[in-house]
Amino acid sequence: MEGKSVAKKYIFDGKGALALVSGFMAGSFLVAILNVISVFAFNVNMQYQDYYLIVANAAGFMGAIFAFDYFIYRPKIGKKLNFNMSSPNLMTYLLIFPMMFGMMLIAEFTTSLIPITGPFFGEYYQYFTDLMAKMTSNKATLILLAVIMAPVFEEIVFRGIIMKGLLNKGMKPKTAIIISAVVFGLVHANPWQFVGAVLLGSVLGLVYYKTKSLLLPILLHAFNNLCSSILIFYNKTESFADTFQVSEWLLLGLGIVLFTTFYILFSKKYRVHYIEN
Template sequence: MKSYFKINYIESILIIIGFIALNFFNVVLKKLLIFINLPDSIIFSISYVIPFILLFTFISYQFQKKNIVIDISMKLSPWYIYITIFFMMLCIMTINESISSLIPIEGHILGKMYKEIDNFLREEIKNPIPFFSTTVLLAPICEEFLFRGIILNGMLKNKIHPIKAILFSSFLFGLTHMNPWQFIGGIFVGSFIGFVYFITSSIIDCILLHMFNNAIALFTTFFIMKEEQIFSQKREVNSWGTLIISFFIVTIGSIFLLKKKNKNNH
């Protein structure tokens, strides 16, 4: 008899530890790909997706071995839900940008880390097609199946309170980005995407939101910002008026989505 996949806090942490370990191993893989003279344009995409493939293969094997079914819905939501959540996502991105901009970008540790990110982006943008396709297409698909489809979904199936499950899975999501600026973004954006998953139960909705977030962030960074650095040293915090409006829209949108979910449940 088959049973549905469930997961607890410890098991979620172990999955992420395994994923991080695979990414450290990925450093060796990347050197190997460089050694065999693969084009730089391909190396980034391959080295990004390999840890996910290995992790998903291992998890899939364990599911089959234990006769466990993971219930991931691929359904599409009504059009008005998409209008609501994409508009809310713009507001979440505005709030996230204001909060992450408060994190220092200078100093011995943070300054060095910030410079490494800046240099990485400068190198990868030299091959825009694989970089954008990986960031806007591959990353949302892989990350959403892991953090919302497996971890959050498994925690909700395990009867863990939705708020705790959403916040914890988002914390792990931010942690895997390995820097404080994206850690904050992982928590804020991840929590909103997790909330949408709780409302719609659709991994497709999560992937589309993630793609939207990454696309806006990349196009803003590389095509709209005119500062000398890709990650500008002169970041401006959004006005209080903009933040208040963003919080208001997110609050109203959340109430609307919760009412729709309760109505559907009844």
């Protein structure tokens, strides 16, 4: 009797990390070269144009994804990189969005505990706020970057490639979720976004692990960034507490209730671990 064929799986290790980093750097370097050509040939510095952040972001992430696909995934699997983008039933959406919103409120409170003054944090926070002001000066650019591009590219890399590769390696789900969330936080390169990214990244990882659909963390990520963008548009802040003039402790309590309630309901619905095709 012939044995059943075992589906090929890739793993995420040092080679995979090197491919992602190298691909990102190559994409970013290409944009830098194009900018130099633009300066000398047309006397236009693209760094001062609204579209530069869009082009640079897209080139970096596309370079990372292409490098991983070409050098890691295809040699192992024998076909191009692909992701499960299936949509679940309505009940799943009704569970994961309140759960995500609850964690958003928890993340806001936790982030507010990080100092924004002092010899180190003060200067760093000023640099961070100036950078964010530049990024959010154009509404169309912010929406395209934060609500569309970031959720798609970042979820492909951090959940679709890194987390899934760690799971394929045999790592425990909780560990894989936490590691991918921490790496997700680290790439934001500042302590204020790091905390929120780790907390929210853990929810995104949980949803991806339970449902096996990358569509859901992409939508949740977009939901978080859309809420932040709307707050920035109308109140120049990402804080729900500041915008609605309510206590941060009240929002923390609401966040804990929302997250805990819908986490329990979601976990019961997806109690069985379904194997992804």
